[in-house]
Amino acid sequence: AQSVTQLGSHVSVSEGALVLLRCNYSSSVPPYLFWYVQYPNQGLQLLLKYTSAATLVKGINGFEAEFKKSETSFHLTKPSAHMSDAAEYFCAVTLSGAGSYQLTFGKGTKLSVIP
Amino acid sequence: NAGVTQTPKFQVLKTGQSMTLQCAQDMNHEYMSWYRQDPGMGLRLIHYSVGAGITDQGEVPNGYNVSRSTTEDFPLRLLSAAPSQTSVYFCASRDSASNQPQHFGDGTRLSIL
Numbered sequence: 428a429q430s431v432t433q434l435g436s437h438v439s440v441s442e443g444a445l446v447l448l449r450c451n452y453s454s455s456v457p458p459y460l461f462w463y464v465q466y467p468n469q470g471l472q473l474l475l476k477y478t479s480a481a482t483l484v485k486g487i488n489g490f491e492a493e494f495k496k497s498e499t500s501f502h503l504t505k506p507s508a509h510m511s512d513a514a515e516y517f518c519a520v521t522l523s524g525a526g527s528y529q530l531t532f533g534k535g536t537k538l539s540v541i542p
Numbered sequence: 543n544a545g546v547t548q549t550p551k552f553q554v555l556k557t558g559q560s561m562t563l564q565c566a567q568d569m570n571h572e573y574m575s576w577y578r579q580d581p582g583m584g585l586r587l588i589h590y591s592v593g594a595g596i597t598d599q600g601e602v603p604n605g606y607n608v609s610r611s612t613t614e615d616f617p618l619r620l621l622s623a624a625p626s627q628t629s630v631y632f633c634a635s636r637d638s639a640s641n642q643p644q645h646f647g648d649g650t651r652l653s654i655l
Contacts, residue, residue, distance in 0.1 A: 436582065459641050470546075470632060470646035471585075478641035517584060521640050528573060528592060529600065530644060534584040 429454045429520045433533035441541045446490075446505040448536045450518035453499065460501045461519045461530070462492055471517065477501060479523065488512070513540045544568050548633050548647035555623045555654050563618040563650050565633030573636040574616040575644070578602065578629040585632065591616055592638075623654045 434449040452458055459478045463471040475486025482494040488511075492503045501518060518533040549564045567574065575590035587600030591610040605627060607619040616635075620627060630651050634644040 461643055463646075468649075470648045471634075471644075472646075473643040476641070476643055523640060528575075528590055528598075528640070529587060530575075532577075532584040532586075534582060 429458060429522055429529075429531050431518050431520050431531055431533035433516075433518050433536050435536055436534065437537050437539065439539040439541060440508045442510060443507050446503070446508045446512065446538065448503040448516050448518075448538065450492075450501045450503065450533060451499055452501060452518070452520045454520060454522060457523045458520045459523055460492075460494065461521075462486065462490070462501075462503050463517045463519060464488075465515045465517065465535075467514075474503070474516070508538075508540045510540050510542065513538055546633055546635055546645050546647035548631075548650050550650060551648065552651045553653070555620075555652065557623060557625060557654060559623050560619070560621050561623065563620075563631055563633075563652070565616045565618065565647060566614050567616075567633075567635040567645070568614065569635060569637075569645065570613060571635035571645070572613065572638045574610070575600070575634050575636075576606070576608065576616070576618045577632045577634065578627075579632060579649075580629050588618065588631075625654045628652060628654045 430453045432451045461476045462474040477494045485491045515537045521530045546567045572593045576588040577585040589608040591597045633647045636644045
């Protein structure tokens with residue numbers, strides 16, 4: 428079984444400031460982890476994924492995330508926020524290995540960027 | 543390259559009515575799934591399919607039926623709509639390997655009066 432906890436349902440940052448969105452997971456076996464972004468009235472778009480290669484993963488739009496097994500975390504960061512980053516972000520986990528089908532999502536973090 | 547296509551985009555139903563939400567993908571993905579998204583709840587898995595003729599229940603299956611007669615299509619049926627089913631519904635597909643990301647449609651916004 429697996430689960431995801433996203434700390435903070437709403438995060439506000441100033442334009443140009445660091446973005447940090449927190450994700451902690453629980454998994455009975457080594458996980459695969461994903462971050463998705465959802466813009467208003469749209470579907471989910473993949474930002475980046477961790478699949479047991481490099482622990483620091485770079486994604487689109489300048490985002491990156493670091494897998495920390497000891498902390499069971501996969502926090503999403505971006506050095507400098509842009510207005511276009513305002514959206515809702517979802518962390519998701521699935522189990523590695525054959526026969527793993529279910530992707531479990533966190534409840535999401537809505538990011539606001541203040542000019 | 544269409545990806546995952548959902549129809550309709552919006553729908554209003556009365557309690558007790560039935561309808562089918564359509565989902566089609568053109569990526570030859572074996573795995574397809576349906577989620578509902580409610581405010582503050584994230585996405586919750588309703589049903590999924592690992593190939594034509596094979597379906598299984600997710601976290602919130604009650605009130606929904608699915609079938610998978612072809613690789614491309616995975617319709618979601620509401621047999622007797624209830625106000626609690628007011629939600630945004632997303633269909634997704636994925637390659638069979640679990641380390642691959644899911645590709646999402648643009649969603650169907652469903653209101654049950």
